[in-house]
């Protein structure tokens with residue numbers, strides 16, 4: 712289906728579009744997105760019964776995907792993982808950082824981020840819903856389902872968890888927060904998009 716949003720950065724006006732589509736501007740936007748997600752990752756609360764923290768990190772991933780679109784969103788999150796892999800302090804600060812964190816118990820969540828951002832951006836531009844907010848919220852929900860499938864399958868494999876263990880350690884504690892994060896990311900993305908169109 713044809714995209715109903717104008718381009719990969721979502722900008723509508725021709726002058727702002729050409730500015731935002733210059734190569735240096737695209738690189739700056741992608742880099743800024745990694746800084747934003749790193750800042751969100753530092754808002755993390757460790758939980759005593761699971762290695763998976765409560766965090767705003769995935770709110771950042773959703774917003775980046777919704778705002779930048781699938782290509783730039785994927786690129787930004789791939790760069791973010793590369794920054795974390797070389798040891799930059801961009802992941803949640805309560806874990807080891809670097810490759811050990813990237814491929815540790817929470818690696819399924821982290822490694823899914825490029826795909827989660829791409830899914831959010833693609834769905835926001837493609838779902839056949841008139842309301843921008845509903846489209847963004849549905850896109851955020853689909854992307855978050857992908858995030859939890861990847862995160863849960865990974866942790867189940869790494870820690871040899873039963874289905875009940877997976878539910879308790881990697882899904883149930885996070886559901887209420889995810890509803891709030893999706894609603895907030897969708898509200899922001901839809902508001903900014905309608906402001907751009909005005």
Ligand SMILES: O=C(O)CCCC[C@@H]1SC[C@@H]2NC(=O)N[C@@H]21
Pocket residue numbers: 763764765766767768769802803806812817818820821858862885888
């Ligand atoms: O910092 C890490 O190593 C990854 C953290 C992943 C946290 C996941 S993302 C989805 C769910 N919601 C949360 O608040 N925490 C988990």
